[in-house]
Amino acid sequence: MSSPVPSLDPHALLVFLLQAALLLLVALALGRLATRFGLPALVGELLTGVILGPSLLGALAPGALSFVLPADADQLHLLDAVGQLGVLLLVGVTGAQLDLAMLRRRGATGVRVSLAGLIVPLALGVGAGFLVPAALLTDTSERAVFALFLGVAMCVTAIPVIAKTLADMGLLHRDIGQLTLGAGMVDDAVGWFLLSIVSAAATTGVHGGTVSLSVVYLLGLVAAAILVGRPVVRWALRLAGRAKDGGPRVTVAVIVVLLGAAATHAMGMEALFGAFVAGILIGQARADDEGAPRRLWQDLAPLRTVVLSVLAPLFLATAGLRMDLTALADPKVLVAAVALLAIAIVGKFTGAYLGARASRLSHWEGIALGAGMNARGIVEVVVATAGLRLGVLSIATYTVVVLIAVVTSVMGPPILRRAMARVELTEAEAERELALAGRPA
Numbered sequence: 001m002s003s004p005v006p007s008l009d010p011h012a013l014l015v016f017l018l019q020a021a022l023l024l025l026v027a028l029a030l031g032r033l034a035t036r037f038g039l040p041a042l043v044g045e046l047l048t049g050v051i052l053g054p055s056l057l058g059a060l061a062p063g064a065l066s067f068v069l070p071a072d073a074d075q076l077h078l079l080d081a082v083g084q085l086g087v088l089l090l091v092g093v094t095g096a097q098l099d100l101a102m103l104r105r106r107g108a109t110g111v112r113v114s115l116a117g118l119i120v121p122l123a124l125g126v127g128a129g130f131l132v133p134a135a136l137l138t139d140t141s142e143r144a145v146f147a148l149f150l151g152v153a154m155c156v157t158a159i160p161v162i163a164k165t166l167a168d169m170g171l172l173h174r175d176i177g178q179l180t181l182g183a184g185m186v187d188d189a190v191g192w193f194l195l196s197i198v199s200a201a202a203t204t205g206v207h208g209g210t211v212s213l214s215v216v217y218l219l220g221l222v223a224a225a226i227l228v229g230r231p232v233v234r235w236a237l238r239l240a241g242r243a244k245d246g247g248p249r250v251t252v253a254v255i256v257v258l259l260g261a262a263a264t265h266a267m268g269m270e271a272l273f274g275a276f277v278a279g280i281l282i283g284q285a286r287a288d289d290e291g292a293p294r295r296l297w298q299d300l301a302p303l304r305t306v307v308l309s310v311l312a313p314l315f316l317a318t319a320g321l322r323m324d325l326t327a328l329a330d331p332k333v334l335v336a337a338v339a340l341l342a343i344a345i346v347g348k349f350t351g352a353y354l355g356a357r358a359s360r361l362s363h364w365e366g367i368a369l370g371a372g373m374n375a376r377g378i379v380e381v382v383v384a385t386a387g388l389r390l391g392v393l394s395i396a397t398y399t400v401v402v403l404i405a406v407v408t409s410v411m412g413p414p415i416l417r418r419a420m421a422r423v424e425l426t427e428a429e430a431e432r433e434l435a436l437a438g439r440p441a
Helices: 010-036 041-052 073-096 100-131 143-155 159-168 175-204 208-240 247-266 271-288 293-321 325-329 331-358 363-373 377-390 395-420 427-436
Strands: none
Touching: 010 041, 010 073, 010 293, 041 293, 041 377, 041 395, 073 247, 073 271, 073 293, 073 377, 100 143, 100 175, 100 331, 100 363, 143 175, 143 331, 143 377, 143 395, 159 175, 159 363, 159 395, 175 208, 175 271, 175 363, 175 377, 208 247, 208 271, 247 271, 247 293, 293 377, 325 331, 325 395, 331 363, 331 395, 363 395, 377 395
């Protein structure tokens, strides 16, 4: 008879509870303060970890919070487990918001903008990865894997940040708002796909056979999701919907996301891609529900609230704890940080702008698309965290990538506001605004 598994140490549990409460409290306060100044809440939530971590409090008063935030890997793993659950559900919720019907309507224009917005920053990021000083690499990461990972980090777009920004600015009904969302959705989907490929290369090395096998696995996963996953998820959510309350549907949605994540993780790839695909299946179940698609969305609203209001801020605060801004005191790291930030901004702006102009959109419409697509937000933080966990990014590089996410998210709204002030409102956009408001045209 095997001995019973020892329970969690009472002191470790106490510290974990205090950690979670402290991080959430400060994240809430700083997140609300950020929104007061017109900034994304992401900025304040990341600052939680920066202030309480090695960047500020750790440097000024190392022993100030040593009881609540001890330098103990096992203790941090408890927070990581909750944060990992939160980020998987966040990616799943993002996937559920993917509007495939809108993507089909946008057709060639959306494809041109999204591909240009992907290829240009991806190429610049990969090129920069081969040129940055060795001080930004870890002892174990290969230069090729690092360059590929940096390219992926440069090309992603943050749909949650874009959607929130457009909604706050009253631009969801504009053609540019719809096109930005559509192109950003494609970028996100391809970005998670590429992250899985690079993650597999990071664990097994860059070999043609390994990468080819990863591509086969992912294509097989997508095919299985379409042929098997879609009807099964639709059936499961409909069955759960027979209950009077929405609780069973929330539970089923969480199970679907976790199983999708487990599937890609078992293949040796990034669990985030599986969570994203699972989220798309949930969103399609809503679109396929001829009976009451709104009820499914209403049933899942509590899950979205908990993820965005509790789990995501906790993840971001924990991500901020890993940042070390003192690394920027090294001139080589500082110069590389400025250069990478410039490459990230120029690459995304240029790609989106060229895609817009190739689709015969105006100069200011191209600027607006570039500003919207440039926001990396929480998606890039997730990518950076994955790179740190895989050993591809050092603390210094991780800090630089997270800073890029913050800066690009902050600079988007003012540029977008100025550009859209020069784009005339069309009759179709006015009708769409009335439709979104629920008023007759």
